[in-house]
Amino acid sequence: MPVNLASIELRLLVIFDAVIAHGNVSGAAAHLGMSQPAVSNALNRLRQLLNDRLFIRTVDGMRPTPRAEDLAPPIRAALRQIEEALEATLFDAADANWTFNLAVSDQASVVLLPHLLEQISIAAPRIVLRIVSRPNEELPAVLDANEIDLAIGVIQTLPKRFKRMTLYDDGYVCMMRHDHPLAGRPITREEFLTCEHLAVKPGAGDMSRADRLLASEGIRRRTVTTVHQFLAVPGIIARSDLIVLIFEKMAPVFDRSRFYFSPVPIPNLQVTATAVWSDVHTDRPAHRWLRRQLTAAARRITDEAA
Structure with missing residues (x-):
């Protein structure tokens, strides 16, 4: 039997979404400016309407x-669409109480995100960025579902319903421990x-992005260990004779007293970081404002490298 939408207040869905996000009633209540009993009462009403317990109390929360x-x-996607439909024609970032959901790659988290957060904290201190990690193959689904507003990283071609803008270029360097037998000169x-x-392969598939670029040059390297995050790289490289390809713009975050960086002796290992989003967001003021912030942050990266 179809649910009678007239019997469900929008407020109940907002409260449900807040409890999902915070994992407990107290956090949801604080976020919504409500009392904990009021949130609990609303959840009980929604449980009765949907004939499901919805949340079970555990030692770790709900x-x-x-x-x-x-x-x-x-429900999150529907609430987001309602927010956007009611959004003012002009987006006043300085006073906006707004949350953007972004899928950001490891590379962009290190290279771009610090600049973006710095300028947003100054220009729009009430805006919140929720950052998640998603492999490239999942991006079409989460963009279509409005789970994220925008994805940032080295992203392959997506269907035409998604828009794209270039942010900055990057390339690879070889990284090894400072006393590696090959350290001290270009290899x-x-x-x-x-x-x-050591290969870094964040997503699914048989090859890392670097290996696909190498394969286009007819080269296959001797990969003996694979990890899924750049976070694992320093500890492994510091204690082995392995070398790893990392993005050149990530190199400054590593301790140069512990690691040596050499140019890659293979041409054409260049990538471009982009931002992609669903076309339905293109003309929305808040989204246009966010894209301007990304452009400004990317320009700072390019200027620093010049």
């Missing part, structure tokens, strides 16, 4: 039931091919 987990994404092509490598 655990959603399978039914609640199924409801959470479409040769032969040394690159005979060394044992």
